[in-house]
Structure formats: C-alpha cells, structure tokens
Amino acid sequence: MSVVGGVRRLTAPDIRARKGGAPVVGLTAYHAPGARLADEHCDFLLVGDSLGMVLYGYDTTVPVTLDMMIAHGAAVVRASRHALVVVDLPFGSYEEGPQAAFRAASRVMKETGCGAVKLEGGCHMAATVGYLVERGIPVMGHVGLTPQSINSFGSFRPRGRDDIESEAIAADGEAVVSAGAFALVVEAVPVRVAAALTRAMPVPTIGIGASVVCDGQILVAEDMLGLTPRVPKFVRRYAEVGAIASDAVARYARDVRNRAFPGVENTYAEPGFEAPEIDLPDDEPSAAAK
Numbered sequence: 001m002s003v004v005g006g007v008r009r010l011t012a013p014d015i016r017a018r019k020g021g022a023p024v025v026g027l028t029a030y031h032a033p034g035a036r037l038a039d040e041h042c043d044f045l046l047v048g049d050s051l052g053m054v055l056y057g058y059d060t061t062v063p064v065t066l067d068m069m070i071a072h073g074a075a076v077v078r079a080s081r082h083a084l085v086v087v088d089l090p091f092g093s094y095e096e097g098p099q100a101a102f103r104a105a106s107r108v109m110k111e112t113g114c115g116a117v118k119l120e121g122g123c124h125m126a127a128t129v130g131y132l133v134e135r136g137i138p139v140m141g142h143v144g145l146t147p148q149s150i151n152s153f154g155s156f157r158p159r160g161r162d163d164i165e166s167e168a169i170a171a172d173g174e175a176v177v178s179a180g181a182f183a184l185v186v187e188a189v190p191v192r193v194a195a196a197l198t199r200a201m202p203v204p205t206i207g208i209g210a211s212v213v214c215d216g217q218i219l220v221a222e223d224m225l226g227l228t229p230r231v232p233k234f235v236r237r238y239a240e241v242g243a244i245a246s247d248a249v250a251r252y253a254r255d256v257r258n259r260a261f262p263g264v265e266n267t268y269a270e271p272g273f274e275a276p277e278i279d280l281p282d283d284e285p286s287a288a289a290k
C-alpha cells in the first residue's frame with residue numbers, strides 16, 4: 001500500500017474486490033505524459049508490452065525486453081498516484097519456470113514501484129502464477145488471444161470461436177484464477193466465451209475485444225486516442241489526436257519557414273542590444289539555400 005499526497009493508491013485487492021460491482025476501468029500507459037492524462041480517470045494503468053509495437057515500431061511484442069518494461073514502468077509509477085500500476089512481463093522473462101518468473105517479476109516490483117505484474121497464459125502458467133502470488137507478487141492473468149504467442153498462432157485473429165478452443169480458454173482462466181490471479185484479462189474472444197468466464201470467475205474479468213459482459217475493460221491508449229494508423233475491430237476511437245498533432249506540426253513548420261516563429265515573446269532580451277532588422281527572403285531561393 002502506498003500513500004501519496006494523503007491519497008491511498010488503489011491496490012490489487014481493491015481491484016479484486018470490484019467483482020460484481022462498478023466496471024473496472026483500465027488503460028495502457030507507457031510514459032509520464034500518458035500516465036498523467038489517465039491516472040485520475042482509471043482504476044489501473046497497464047504498462048503493456050504492446051509498447052514494443054506502438055512506441056518502438058516492432059511488428060509483434062516478442063522483441064520487448066525486461067529492461068524496456070522496467071524503464072517505462074518506473075516512468076508511469078512516478079507520474080501517477082491514484083491508479084494501480086500493472087506491468088506486463090515480456091516474452092522470454094518468465095516462461096522458463098516459476099523461479100525465472102520470480103526473478104523477473106521481483107525486479108519489476110523493486111525497480112518500478114508498480115503494484116502488480118501481468119503474464120500471458122493459462123493452464124501451463126498456473127504453477128508460475130501460484131509461485132509469484134505466494135511470494136507477495138500480485139498477478140493479473142491474460143487468456144484468449146495472447147499476443148506473445150503470435151509465432152505459434154500465426155496471426156492476431158480472435159480466439160475461442162470453436163468448441164475446442166473455447167473450452168481450452170475456459171480451462172485456462174480457471175487455472176490461473178485458482179492459482180491466485182487477482183483479475184483476468186480476456187482478449188479477443190466471442191461474447192459467449194467472455195460471459196462464461198465472467199460468470200465462473202470469482203475475480204474481475206477485464207475485456208479487450210471480449211464484449212461488454214466483462215467486469216471491466218482495457219484498451220491501448222494510443223488506439224482510442226487516434227494515434228495508431230490501424231486499429232483492431234474492438235477499438236472505439238474517442239479522439240483523433242494524431243490529426244490534431246499533425247496539424248500543429250504543419251503550422252510550426254510553416255511558421256519557421258516564414259520566420260513567424262520564434263516571436264519576440266519567445267526571445268531572451270539582452271540590455272542594450274537591438275535585434276537587427278533581418279532581410280526576409282523573397283520567393284527566389286537564395287544562393288545559400290541552393
């Protein structure tokens with residue numbers, strides 16, 4: 001539990017206790033400005049390994065490292081005070097076994113100050129989830145579409161659309177929650193599958209592409225803000241920040257080229273020095289510009 005400015009930050013048990021109550025609001029945050037923007041409105045901020053795709057331009061989350069997650073996680077903790085901060089364990093940092101997972105997760109907790117970690121996987125990760133939870137690390141589960149397994153799945157297509165897959169996902173959720181996960185991200189599954197999990201689980205299900213039946217929702221902030229060029233079907237665009245930002249950059253560039261920026265108000269005065277009149281260039285490119 002942390003106390004900042006007299007306000008207690010939400011904890012994993014607080015989120016756990018929201019089962020059956022008001023929907024849990026999650027959003028990704030990768031950096032200080034994102035965290036400052038989202039903190040007061042959200043119950044938890046997820047430092048998602050999707051940052052590898054959104055910030056670093058990778059095609060998948062597979063190349064993301066533990067050091068990257070720690071650097072971004074620490075920035076989000078510093079810039080927030082209300083929401084629980086959850087940090088994704090990246091591909092390769094926890095699959096080897098419970099002890100490897102504990103080493104990765106304890107580094108994340110110590111070096112970022114976050115309140116929980118998230119890891120992908122179901123039945124085969126249950127022992128790892130239990131090992132972390134028993135040793136004081138709250139774990140959020142993640143089943144359905146698990147993007148770190150893109151090289152096994154072959155694509156980011158929705159999961160659980162046939163009986164075999166939907167039963168496997170139900171068993172996955174059951175396994176990680178029985179092992180002690182305090183909440184469960186359910187990604188890209190049909191309503192029927194999300195509804196069955198939400199009914200069966202004693203902890204909140206957090207949907208992304210899993211319909212309104214879930215106990216909460218999460219989205220990638222850049223997707224809902226209009227900062228990513230293409231978005232999955234499950235995203236609603238709440239703003240077109242990319243278009244606004246592009247327009248601002250275009251106006252800045254025009255002002256620089258016209259010598260309309262910087263203005264006198266952006267300039268440091270020096271007693272006794274008069275800025276020389278500059279010759280504004282005409283439309284002819286000068287010899288120097290050639």
Ligand SMILES: Nc1nc(=O)c2c([nH]1)NC[C@@H]1CN(c3ccc(C(=O)N[C@@H](CCC(=O)O)C(=O)O)cc3)CN21
Pocket residue numbers: 049050053054061147155156157158188220223228231232233234
């Ligand atoms: N910007 C971003 N948003 C995300 O939600 C997100 C990431 N990145 N990176 C990590 C994972 C990967 N996720 C993804 C990525 C792509 C699709 C997607 O393209 N879905 C298509 C259908 C694809 C298919 O059928 O093959 C869609 O239209 O929903 C879905 C989830 C969710 N996560």
Ligand SMILES: CC(C)C(=O)C(=O)O
Pocket residue numbers: 028046047048049050051088185187208218219220
């Ligand atoms: C999409 C969410 C659930 C995630 O895992 C991420 O942003 O990495």
Ligand SMILES: [Mg+2]
Pocket residue numbers: 048049050061088
């Ligand atoms: Mg992730």
